[in-house]
Amino acid sequence: xxxxxxxxxxxxxxxxxxxxxxxxxxxxxxxxxxxxxxxxxxxxxxxxxxxxxxxxxxxxxxxxxxxxxxxxxxxxxx
Amino acid sequence: xxxxxxxxxxxxxxxxxxxxxxxxxxxxxxxxxxxxxxxxxxxxxxxxxxxxxxxxxxxxxxxxxxxxxxxxxxxxxx
Numbered sequence: 568x569x570x571x572x573x574x575x576x577x578x579x580x581x582x583x584x585x586x587x588x589x590x591x592x593x594x595x596x597x598x599x600x601x602x603x604x605x606x607x608x609x610x611x612x613x614x615x616x617x618x619x620x621x622x623x624x625x626x627x628x629x630x631x632x633x634x635x636x637x638x639x640x641x642x643x644x645x
Numbered sequence: 646x647x648x649x650x651x652x653x654x655x656x657x658x659x660x661x662x663x664x665x666x667x668x669x670x671x672x673x674x675x676x677x678x679x680x681x682x683x684x685x686x687x688x689x690x691x692x693x694x695x696x697x698x699x700x701x702x703x704x705x706x707x708x709x710x711x712x713x714x715x716x717x718x719x720x721x722x723x
Contacts, residue, residue, distance in 0.1 A: 572670075584709060585711060588706060588707065588709060588711065589667065589704070589711060592650075592671050592672055592675065592676060592706075593670050593671060593672065594670055594671065594672040594673060594674075595672060596672075597670065598670060626667070628666060628670075629666065631662060631666060632714075633663060633666065633667060633713050633714055634713070634714050635711050635712070635713050636710075636711055636712050
């Protein structure tokens with residue numbers, strides 16, 4: 568069964584680079600990757616925050632959060 | 646042709662979690678992943694530093710560095 572992986576970003580250059588390299592490089596046989604743009608989809612800010620996301624870009628999978636480099640603080644997107 | 650991806654870590658819990666989740670989740674059809682433990686393999690510190698690694702865990706691929714969460718500063722491993 569595939570795991571769900573959600574990649575949260577905000578469209579910044581740091582986010583886009585990380586998305587291309589990390590999120591889209593995960594093994595498609597094992598991961599269903601969803602990409603969420605928190606800058607345009609603010610309705611999902613609460614969900615990201617609840618998952619433990621502090622800044623973007625971040626990857627959430629199997630209940631763990633991985634902050635990849637630093638693009639923007641989550642608070643800056645509210 | 647496969648890309649090379651090097652995952653640098655230092656054996657800390659943050660590193661090990663990121664290794665399992667990120668480094669080992671990359672698509673094996675596209676990436677040859679090498680895992681380097683800088684705590685035991687200090688000879689590779691200079692190489693990591695040259696690639697732009699500031700802290701571990703970090704993933705270097707296609708000339709770009711992705712710092713994933715924060716385990717230890719590279720300076721602490723010297």
